[in-house]
Amino acid sequence: xxxxxxxxxxxxxxxxxxxxxxxxxxxxxxxxxxxxxxxxxxxxxxxxxxxxxxxxxxxxxxxxxxxxxxxxxxxxxxxxxxxxxxxxxxxxxxxxxxxxxxxxxxxxxxxxxxxxxxxxxxxxxxxxxxxxxxxxxxxxxxxxxxxxxxxxxxxxxxxxxxxxxxxxxxxxxxxxxxxxxxxxxxxxxxxxxxxxxxxxxxxxxxxxxxxxxxxxxxxxxxxxxxxxxxxxxxxxxxxxxxxxxxxxxxxxxxxxxxxxxxxxxxxxxxxxxxxxxxxxxxxxxxxxxxxxxxxxxxxxxxxxxxxxxxxxxxxxxxxxxxxxxxxxxxxxxxxxxxxxxxxxxxxxxxxxxxxxxxxxxxxxxxxxxxxxxxxxxxxxxxxxxxxxxxxxxxxxxxxxxx
Numbered sequence: 475x476x477x478x479x480x481x482x483x484x485x486x487x488x489x490x491x492x493x494x495x496x497x498x499x500x501x502x503x504x505x506x507x508x509x510x511x512x513x514x515x516x517x518x519x520x521x522x523x524x525x526x527x528x529x530x531x532x533x534x535x536x537x538x539x540x541x542x543x544x545x546x547x548x549x550x551x552x553x554x555x556x557x558x559x560x561x562x563x564x565x566x567x568x569x570x571x572x573x574x575x576x577x578x579x580x581x582x583x584x585x586x587x588x589x590x591x592x593x594x595x596x597x598x599x600x601x602x603x604x605x606x607x608x609x610x611x612x613x614x615x616x617x618x619x620x621x622x623x624x625x626x627x628x629x630x631x632x633x634x635x636x637x638x639x640x641x642x643x644x645x646x647x648x649x650x651x652x653x654x655x656x657x658x659x660x661x662x663x664x665x666x667x668x669x670x671x672x673x674x675x676x677x678x679x680x681x682x683x684x685x686x687x688x689x690x691x692x693x694x695x696x697x698x699x700x701x702x703x704x705x706x707x708x709x710x711x712x713x714x715x716x717x718x719x720x721x722x723x724x725x726x727x728x729x730x731x732x733x734x735x736x737x738x739x740x741x742x743x744x745x746x747x748x749x750x751x752x753x754x755x756x757x758x759x760x761x762x763x764x765x766x767x768x769x770x771x772x773x774x775x776x777x778x779x780x781x782x783x784x785x786x787x788x789x790x791x792x793x794x795x796x797x798x799x800x801x802x803x804x805x806x807x808x809x810x811x812x813x814x815x816x817x818x819x820x821x822x823x824x825x826x827x828x829x830x831x832x833x834x835x836x837x838x839x840x841x842x843x844x845x846x847x848x849x850x851x852x853x854x855x856x857x858x859x860x861x862x863x864x865x866x867x868x869x870x871x872x873x874x875x876x
Contacts, residue, residue: 507540535565569599637667739769773803823854
């Protein structure tokens with residue numbers, strides 16, 4: 475699951491409870507926080523209202539709040555935060571003020587301060603489902619999915635048709651491996667809001683992880699139809715086409731993902747994987763190169779580039795990449811399997827067996843590692859052990875060739 479559970483960067487422009495005359499005065503200056511007015515005009519209008527001296531108390535707090543919303547939705551969190559601070563100082567009992575500032579801290583990735591603000595927003599308005607949903611994001615980003623789940627449960631209790639919260643809870647279920655509950659929540663999110671792009675994409679990812687790539691592709695199709703610029707859906711659909719060995723469609727989708735966001739490392743990685751599956755190592759390696767440049771800690775990119783070098787019989791480059799992949803992620807079974815193949819290539823079968831065994835310790839159902847360990851055992855003089863490994867590998871995957 476990607477970092478953001480939901481539409482966490484969209485800021486509410488809920489109006490404070492103001493006298494009609496004050497609302498009319500702010501509206502006349504374009505200081506409304508409403509989406510129909512360009513953000514630049516809202517910032518200018520609110521700035522004039524603040525400087526006019528005509529407003530005080532809650533009215534002035536509303537002007538600061540609306541200007542903060544306009545700054546935030548323009549991506550300028552550093553100017554939004556001082557405005558939210560002023561709004562809260564002027565109207566300390568406003569739940570929306572704390573909610574907005576909490577959202578700003580989320581964008582700044584300061585989850586502790588975000589939680590403090592969401593706590594206060596919920597204290598002031600215990601029925602605010604949006605605040606529970608946003609606090610769930612902060613808990614999730616802090617690595618506490620249990621508290622995130624509790625907040626999402628509460629948000630859904632308060633508003634059973636809250637599509638974003640349903641989608642977010644589905645994402646937490648998915649990270650726990652509870653795919654049945656995840657799909658149920660994604661289904662409910664789509665029923666509540668058929669235009670919620672992320673729900674279609676998330677449900678597609680569950681189907682893809684289950685190997686049901688036709689249903690996955692159907693969901694990604696819908697996500698792309700709703701938002702043709704949604705890079706993650708293009709990437710995921712390309713991945714599913716690759717798993718189906720429909721390489722032309724896979725490459726086309728991943729090309730589009732890269733065209734939309736050249737800085738998105740997973741798209742480069744996935745395209746490299748497709749090239750690797752096609753045994754097109756000269757195109758796979760540059761894609762892994764780019765994925766690593768963009769995201770140096772991308773362990774699977776190092777592992778797959780190492781495998782590509784191994785396939786090209788360039789063992790020195792292969793082992794350097796595989797060592798780095800394992801340094802970055804000591805639980806990377808794929809890298810241990812490939813490193814076993816490196817040592818087998820060097821005819822160091824004892825070391826190869828140790829590497830394959832580590833891959834199997836991490837993933838006991840890793841049929842390829844089991845098969846290759848069997849070959850290495852045979853070559854190391856242990857025919858019975860090798861035959862047992864090969865038979866066990868074929869039991870897991872009958873399509874393997876001895």
